[in-house]
Amino acid sequence: MLVPLYGFLAGDTLGLLVLVHDDDRIHAIAEQLQLAACVRVAPRAHAQVYFRGERLDPQLTVSKAGLTPLDRVDVVPEEG
Amino acid sequence: MPKLNRDDWIDLGRKLDWDYSYVREEDVFPERLSGRPWLPHAEWQRWDEPYRTTYAEYVDTQADKDAIVQGVREAVGRVEDFAKLDRSWLNGLKLHAATMAFTEFTAGIGDIRGARFGRDSAWRTMALFGALDEFRHTQIPLLLMHELVRWDPQFDWTHRLFHTNNWMAIALRHLVDEMCVGTDPLEFAIATNLVLETGFTNLQFIGLSAIAHDVGDRMFEKMVTSIQTDEARHAQIGHPVLATLIRHDPERAQYLVDKWFWRSWIVFAVVTGFSMDYLTPLADRRLSFKEFMEEWISDQFQKTLTAFGLKRPWYWDSFIDALDIYHHMLYASTYTYRATMWFDLALPGPEERAWLREKYPHTWDLLDPVWERITERWRTSGPGMEWSTQGATMPGFCNLCQIILSNGTPRKNAARVVEHLGRKYIFCSEPCAWIFSREPDRYADHKGVVNRMLAGEAPANLVELTRTYFEVTPEVRGKDMLCGRYPWLRAHRNDSGLEV
Numbered sequence: 001m002l003v004p005l006y007g008f009l010a011g012d013t014l015g016l017l018v019l020v021h022d023d024d025r026i027h028a029i030a031e032q033l034q035l036a037a038c039v040r041v042a043p044r045a046h047a048q049v050y051f052r053g054e055r056l057d058p059q060l061t062v063s064k065a066g067l068t069p070l071d072r073v074d075v076v077p078e079e080g
Numbered sequence: 081m082p083k084l085n086r087d088d089w090i091d092l093g094r095k096l097d098w099d100y101s102y103v104r105e106e107d108v109f110p111e112r113l114s115g116r117p118w119l120p121h122a123e124w125q126r127w128d129e130p131y132r133t134t135y136a137e138y139v140d141t142q143a144d145k146d147a148i149v150q151g152v153r154e155a156v157g158r159v160e161d162f163a164k165l166d167r168s169w170l171n172g173l174k175l176h177a178a179t180m181a182f183t184e185f186t187a188g189i190g191d192i193r194g195a196r197f198g199r200d201s202a203w204r205t206m207a208l209f210g211a212l213d214e215f216r217h218t219q220i221p222l223l224l225m226h227e228l229v230r231w232d233p234q235f236d237w238t239h240r241l242f243h244t245n246n247w248m249a250i251a252l253r254h255l256v257d258e259m260c261v262g263t264d265p266l267e268f269a270i271a272t273n274l275v276l277e278t279g280f281t282n283l284q285f286i287g288l289s290a291i292a293h294d295v296g297d298r299m300f301e302k303m304v305t306s307i308q309t310d311e312a313r314h315a316q317i318g319h320p321v322l323a324t325l326i327r328h329d330p331e332r333a334q335y336l337v338d339k340w341f342w343r344s345w346i347v348f349a350v351v352t353g354f355s356m357d358y359l360t361p362l363a364d365r366r367l368s369f370k371e372f373m374e375e376w377i378s379d380q381f382q383k384t385l386t387a388f389g390l391k392r393p394w395y396w397d398s399f400i401d402a403l404d405i406y407h408h409m410l411y412a413s414t415y416t417y418r419a420t421m422w423f424d425l426a427l428p429g430p431e432e433r434a435w436l437r438e439k440y441p442h443t444w445d446l447l448d449p450v451w452e453r454i455t456e457r458w459r460t461s462g463p464g465m466e467w468s469t470q471g472a473t474m475p476g477f478c479n480l481c482q483i484i485l486s487n488g489t490p491r492k493n494a495a496r497v498v499e500h501l502g503r504k505y506i507f508c509s510e511p512c513a514w515i516f517s518r519e520p521d522r523y524a525d526h527k528g529v530v531n532r533m534l535a536g537e538a539p540a541n542l543v544e545l546t547r548t549y550f551e552v553t554p555e556v557r558g559k560d561m562l563c564g565r566y567p568w569l570r571a572h573r574n575d576s577g578l579e580v
Contacts, residue, residue: 004530004534006485006495006497006506008485008493008495010491011449011491012450012490012493013408013409013410013412013413013450013486013490014413014475014476014484014485014493015475015476015484015485015486015493015495016473016474016475016476017473017474017475017476017530018473036471036472036473037471037473039416039454039468039469039470039471040412040416040450040453040454040471041449041450041453042453069504069534070497070504070506070530071497072495072496072497072506074493
């Protein structure tokens with residue numbers, strides 16, 4: 001099932017709508033959002049995903065992480 | 081019968097109220113149409129404003145003003161006159177003209193409601209003049225820009241914008257439909273006459289006419305000067321309405337002022353923020369948008385609040401913070417979604433970025449990396465490759481103001497998700513969420529662009545959405561103003577075209 005999320009990449013100037021599947025891994029959100037925002041923010045190899053202030057395990061699936069449609073997630077690229 | 085002199089006659093003519101014998105006052109001025117709190121006319125009879133114009137004087141003055149605009153149009157309103165102007169200024173003109181014409185028309189509807197349901201005859205008289213003003217302000221940009229459509233089809237959006245589902249049109253309609261059509265005359269007077277006109281546009285027009293003069297755009301200078309003199313008069317409706325409301329319901333007065341100041345600010349940041357800091361040629365910039373806002377808008381607005389005994393809006397600190405960054409966040413975002421717009425946007429070069437850094441020392445470091453990234457992509461792709469600096473993923477839009485989610489900073493976007501009756505809403509900022517929470521019945525059913533897309537009412541593919549739903553066709557599609565052909569970008573390439 002498709003899960004539309006509002007994604008906010010640290011360093012970017014706006015929030016984007018990210019479409020993921022409920023069985024996608026959390027790291028896929030980071031990759032997809034960085035790709036979507038790459039016009040404005042250079043992608044980094046690693047990034048953390050946050051939901052309601054908590055860092056999500058990158059190996060969790062979207063549904064296991066408790067994300068539901070139109071939730072806000074934050075993606076914070078790691079330095080280096 | 082002796083003829084009264086003008087000063088003796090005017091109060092007789094404009095203060096023509098009477099008691100009703102066949103119907104109740106509540107039926108002539110129902111609360112739903114006249115506004116709440118409903119008060120008997122005795123509470124409104126002190127309503128007064130300083131202009132005290134008669135209809136004959138109004139017509140004479142307006143005829144003179146129209147003659148002046150027509151004279152300037154004949155002298156400098158031809159295509160060849162506009163063709164001499166700076167390209168970035170012309171694109172600011174497209175933005176202003178498109179957002180102005182039908183906002184003014186819709187305000188005319190609000191004024192007409194005031195001309196019938198305003199609670200004092202002097203108010204109704206002024207509202208009638210206001211309506212005539214607003215229709216004039218619709219017709220002037222439509223007339224002037226129409227001449228330019230054959231030269232540049234983007235000017236067609238002076239008329240077209242409000243008739244499309246372009247995201248900016250949805251945002252503008254959401255604002256002005258509520259402000260001018262969905263309000264009673266009391267809220268309209270505070271939202272439009274007091275907050276938008278007295279607080280923002282009246283002063284903006286003075287500033288814009290000065291910039292237009294410097295840029296050499298005599299037609300626009302004369303247009304906004306002519307409009308501003310009307311605004312200065314009919315904006316006076318708001319003060320006596322607010323004074324009466326404060327006497328009877330100060331909490332509602334404070335709420336309406338707080339709500340409409342934030343709603344006005346959001347759109348003002350787009351139109352005037354873009355124009356002053358990005359679309360005015362660098363050599364002609366007198367003040368930054370922030371300096372203009374501090375000197376002309378926020379200081380004046382605070383004086384108005386103090387005069388009425390009102391507090392500053394509870395979000396004032398956030399507003400002051402936003403002066404430093406919000407329109408920059410919006411502009412960088414819009415630049416990378418410019419294909420959804422009807423005007424072209426400029427890439428700020430080294431000199432512009434140095435100026436912006438000087439004017440915004442506390443926030444520019446957060447924004448400059450975004451422009452560096454965009455610039456690098458232009459360098460890599462070369463001129464003409466529009467796609468290399470455009471986003472392809474659907475942006476999110478605020479469920480209150482309908483503008484893209486660009487409040488806060490690049491480090492911490494201020495958007496927040498709120499659940500209401502089982503539906504999730506996203507708001508770009510705390511004040512937008514607060515306005516929704518105060519009047520959820522008014523806003524909850526409105527579908528933003530994302531909601532329409534998810535409901536299958538709008539295409540999910542951004543290219544298709546732009547073309548068929550936003551109705552931005554290839555001939556008007558927003559581009560980089562020089563398609564990446566900036567001299568300072570070329571300076572980074574050697575003779576063989578390779579980057580150095």
